Amino acid sequence: MLDNNKQPVIGLFVTCLADLYRPEVVFASIKLLEAAGCRVEVPQSQTCCGQPAFNTGDFSNTADIARLTITALEGYEYVVGPSGSCIGMLHHYPELFQPEDPWHARALALKARAFEITSFLVDVLQFSNIQSQFKGKVTYHDSCSGLRELGIKQQPRALLSQIEGVELTEMEESETCCGFGGTFCVKYADISNRMVGNKTDNVAKTGAQTLLGGDLGCLLNMAGKLQREGKDVQVRHVVEVLADQLSHPALGESAYHLGKSL
Amino acid sequence: MQITSPQFKENARIALTDVGLQKALGNVKTGFPQKRANAVARLPEFDQLRDQGRDLKNHIIANLDIYLEEFEANVIKNGGHVHWCRTSEDARQTILKICQDKGAKTVTKGKSMVTEEINLNEHLEANGITPIETDLGEYILQLRGEHPSHIIAPAIHLNLEDVSETFHAHHNKPKSMDPAVLMQEAREELRARFVAADVGITGANFLVAETGSSIIVTNEGNGDLTQTLPKTHIVVTSIEKVVPTLEDMTLFLRLLARSATGQEFTVYNTLSTGPKRPEDQDGPEDYHVVLVDNGRSDMVGGELQDMLRCIRCAACMNHCPVYGAIGGHSYGWVYPGPMGSVLTPQMIGIEKAALLPNASTFCGKCESVCPVHIPLPKLMRHWRKNEFERHLTPKAARWGIKTWAFFAKRPSLYRLLSQTSNRMLRLLGGKKGRIHKLPMVSGWTDHRDMPVPSSKTFMQQWNEKQKAGH
Numbered sequence: 006m007l008d009n010n011k012q013p014v015i016g017l018f019v020t021c022l023a024d025l026y027r028p029e030v031v032f033a034s035i036k037l038l039e040a041a042g043c044r045v046e047v048p049q050s051q052t053c054c055g056q057p058a059f060n061t062g063d064f065s066n067t068a069d070i071a072r073l074t075i076t077a078l079e080g081y082e083y084v085v086g087p088s089g090s091c092i093g094m095l096h097h098y099p100e101l102f103q104p105e106d107p108w109h110a111r112a113l114a115l116k117a118r119a120f121e122i123t124s125f126l127v128d129v130l131q132f133s134n135i136q137s138q139f140k141g142k143v144t145y146h147d148s149c150s151g152l153r154e155l156g157i158k159q160q161p162r163a164l165l166s167q168i169e170g171v172e173l174t175e176m177e178e179s180e181t182c183c184g185f186g187g188t189f190c191v192k193y194a195d196i197s198n199r200m201v202g203n204k205t206d207n208v209a210k211t212g213a214q215t216l217l218g219g220d221l222g223c224l225l226n227m228a229g230k231l232q233r234e235g236k237d238v239q240v241r242h243v244v245e246v247l248a249d250q251l252s253h254p255a256l257g258e259s260a261y262h263l264g265k266s267l
Numbered sequence: 268m269q270i271t272s273p274q275f276k277e278n279a280r281i282a283l284t285d286v287g288l289q290k291a292l293g294n295v296k297t298g299f300p301q302k303r304a305n306a307v308a309r310l311p312e313f314d315q316l317r318d319q320g321r322d323l324k325n326h327i328i329a330n331l332d333i334y335l336e337e338f339e340a341n342v343i344k345n346g347g348h349v350h351w352c353r354t355s356e357d358a359r360q361t362i363l364k365i366c367q368d369k370g371a372k373t374v375t376k377g378k379s380m381v382t383e384e385i386n387l388n389e390h391l392e393a394n395g396i397t398p399i400e401t402d403l404g405e406y407i408l409q410l411r412g413e414h415p416s417h418i419i420a421p422a423i424h425l426n427l428e429d430v431s432e433t434f435h436a437h438h439n440k441p442k443s444m445d446p447a448v449l450m451q452e453a454r455e456e457l458r459a460r461f462v463a464a465d466v467g468i469t470g471a472n473f474l475v476a477e478t479g480s481s482i483i484v485t486n487e488g489n490g491d492l493t494q495t496l497p498k499t500h501i502v503v504t505s506i507e508k509v510v511p512t513l514e515d516m517t518l519f520l521r522l523l524a525r526s527a528t529g530q531e532f533t534v535y536n537t538l539s540t541g542p543k544r545p546e547d548q549d550g551p552e553d554y555h556v557v558l559v560d561n562g563r564s565d566m567v568g569g570e571l572q573d574m575l576r577c578i579r580c581a582a583c584m585n586h587c588p589v590y591g592a593i594g595g596h597s598y599g600w601v602y603p604g605p606m607g608s609v610l611t612p613q614m615i616g617i618e619k620a621a622l623l624p625n626a627s628t629f630c631g632k633c634e635s636v637c638p639v640h641i642p643l644p645k646l647m648r649h650w651r652k653n654e655f656e657r658h659l660t661p662k663a664a665r666w667g668i669k670t671w672a673f674f675a676k677r678p679s680l681y682r683l684l685s686q687t688s689n690r691m692l693r694l695l696g697g698k699k700g701r702i703h704k705l706p707m708v709s710g711w712t713d714h715r716d717m718p719v720p721s722s723k724t725f726m727q728q729w730n731e732k733q734k735a736g737h
C-alpha cells in the first residue's frame with residue numbers, strides 16, 4: 006500500500022493501439038491516475054510492447070524491443086498502461102532472457118512494477134472515488150490476457166459500481182475470447198469471424214447500449230463487427246467511462262473536427 | 268489416416284458452413300465445460316490436486332527410465348511381455364506379429380488414441396486381420412469409415428440422425444431415432460464379435476510401475492470385455508503413461524474424470540495385471556504391453572517436455588473457442604485442439620503441421636483448465652519460434668514483422684509511422700469514422716468494419732500540450 010505522504014510517480018505505458026487509435030483512452034488514464042494522487046510521466050522512448058513479434062515467433066526482435074522498453078520504463082515507481090494484453094506482455098519479458106543475463110533481473114523488476122490501469126487503481130491504490138456522470142446500461146467483455154494472465158475481473162466492475170448511472174448487465178460467456186488474437190483475426194479470418202459473431206450475439210442479447218472492455222484490440226474487433234451487423238451498441242474502453250471522458254464519439258462512430266485535426 | 272493438416276484453413280472454412288457439424292459442436296460447448304465446472308465446484312481441493320498432479324508428472328518424466336524399467340520388470344514377473352517400440356512402424360510390426368503368431372482373424376479393440384496415432388487398423392486390415400472397434404463412438408466411426416474428431420468422445424461431430432442412418436444402413440434393422448434402441452443394436456452386434464475375437468487390443472490411461480498393471484477407464488464397459496474375453500490381450504500405449512504407484516494412479520484418475528466428463532469417477536476402471544493366473548476365472552492367456560515412443564523421448568529435456576504431462580482428458584479442446592468453431596477433423600490428424608497443436612508438429616513434422624500452432628488467439632483458456640497445468644500457449648509459441656527460425660513462416664508475415672520491428676526499435680521513427688498511419692486511416696475513414704473495405708486487410712474488412720482513429724496520436728497531442736506549457 007502507498008505511503009500517504011508520498012506522491013507515487015507513474016511511468017505511463019501508452020500502448021501503441023491507444024496511441025494510434027484512441028488517445029482519449031490515454032488521457033482518461035492520466036486523469037484517473039492524477040485523481041488518485043499520482044504524478045504521471047510519459048517516457049518518450051517507448052514504442053510497442055513487442056507482442057506482435059513475440060507471437061509470430063520472432064524472439065530476437067522481441068528481445069530487442071523488450072530491452073528498449075525496459076530501459077524506457079526504468080526509474081519509475083510504477084508502470085501503468087490501459088491494456089491487460091500489453092501489460093501482460095511486459096510480464097512475459099523475463100522469459101526472453103537467460104537467468105544469468107543481467108536483462109533478466111531488469112525484466113523481473115519491471116514485471117513487479119507493471120500494472121494494468123484498473124488493477125492498479127483497485128489493487129494497489131484502493132481508489133474508490135470515481136466521479137462520472139455516465140448513465141446507461143452497459144455490458145463488460147473480459148479480455149483474455151488481462152483475465153488469465155493478470156487476474157483482472159472484479160477490478161473494472163468494482164470501479165464501475167461506483168458510478169450511480171451505470172447499470173451493468175453481464176453477457177453470457179463474457180470470458181470467452183472475442184476472436185481478435187492480434188494477427189490471428191487476419192490470418193484465420195473465417196474462424197475469427199465466427200468467434201466475434203458469437204460475441205456480438207451475446208452482447209446484443211443483454212440489451213446494453215454500451216459495451217466496455219479493457220483492451221483496444223478486442224474492442225476494435227467487436228466494434229467493427231457490431232457496426233457491420235448493424236447492431237446499435239456503442240463501444241468504449243472502460244477508462245473513458247470511469248474518467249467521464251465521453252465527449253468524443255464511441256469507437257468507429259463518426260469522427261469529429263476531421264479537417265482541423267489532420 | 269491421411270494427413271490434411273496442411274489444408275487446415277480450407278478444412279476450417281468447410282467446417283464452419285457444415286450445418287450438421289455446427290449443430291453437434293453446439294453440444295460440446297454447452298455440455299463438457301458446464302459439467303467440468305460443476306465437478307470442480309464440488310471439490311474445493313481440486314486446484315491443490317492439479318498442483319500435485321503437475322509435480323508428480325514432472326517427477327515421473329525426470330525419472331521416466333527408472334519407472335518404465337520397474338514397470339517392465341513387474342509385467343515380466345507377472346508372466347506378461349513388454350515390447351519397446353521407437354516408431355509407429357516398429358509398433359505396427361510388433362502388434363501384427365503377435366496377432367499373426369496367434370493366427371488371429373479378428374481383433375476387438377477398446378478406444379485407443381495411440382492406435383490411431385500409429386495407424387494400426389489400416390495396417391491390420393492390409394494384412395488380412397479385421398479390427399473391430401468396441402467403443403460405441405469408435406464403432407460408429409468404423410462403420411462410417413471416419414476417424415475420431417475428439418480424444419475422449421470420438422464421434423462428437425455426429426448427431427443422432429447420423430447414427431440412426433449409419434446403423435440402418437449396416438444393421439439390417441428398421442430405422443430408429445431412439446438412443447436406447449440404437450445402443451441395444453450396437454450391443455447385439457458387438458457381443459458376438461467379443462466372443463469370436465482372437466485378440467483384444469486396448470489402450471491404457473496409466474501404467475503402474477509398482478504392480479506392472481495397466482488401467483483403462485470407460486463409461487461403457489466395453490474395455491473389460493475386450494481385455495478379458497480373447498485369449499490374447501495387447502495393451503498399446505505410450506511411454507509417458509507410467510506412474511509409480513497405485514496411489515499415484517488414483518490422483519490422476521480423480522483429475523481425469525472431473526476434467527474430462529465432470530464425473531467424480533469414470534464408471535469402469537479396469538486394471539489388468541498380466542495373464543490369467545490358475546486361480547482366476549477368466550482373463551487372457553497372453554498379456555503384451557506395446558510401449559510406443561514415437562518422438563516422446565525426444566521431448567524429454569527439451570522445450571516441449573511439459574507436454575508429456577498430458578493425461579488426455581480433452582478439457583483443453585472442450586474449452587477451446589477455435590475447436591468449438593471448427594471441430595476436430597479440421598486439424599487434419601489424430602490429436603485436435605490445443606494439445607494437438609503442440610503434439611502434431613512433433614509427430615508428423617512442423618512442415619506439415621505449420622498452421623496448427625498458429626491457429627490460436629492465445630486466449631489461455633486451455634491452460635486455465637488443464638489438470639496438469641500444461642502451458643499450452645507457450646508451447647504453441649515455441650513452434651511459432653521454430654517456424655520463424657526455419658523460415659517456415661509465410662514470407663509476407665515474416666517480412667511484415669521484420670519491417671514493423673525495424674520501426675518498433677527506433678522510437679522517433681515509430682512515432683512518425685504512427686502519425687502517418689493515424690492520418691491515413693482517418694482520411695480513409697472520412698466522416699463515417701470507419702472503413703468498410705480495405706484490400707490490404709481484407710481478412711478484417713470482409714467480416715467487419717474497421718474503426719479509424721478518433722484524433723491525432725496521443726504522443727502528438729501530449730507533446731503539443733507539453734510545449735504549450737501544461
Ligand code: SF4
Binds near residue numbers: 584639
Ligand atoms: S493438454 Fe491438459 S487439458 Fe489438454 S488433454 Fe492434455 S491434460 Fe487434458
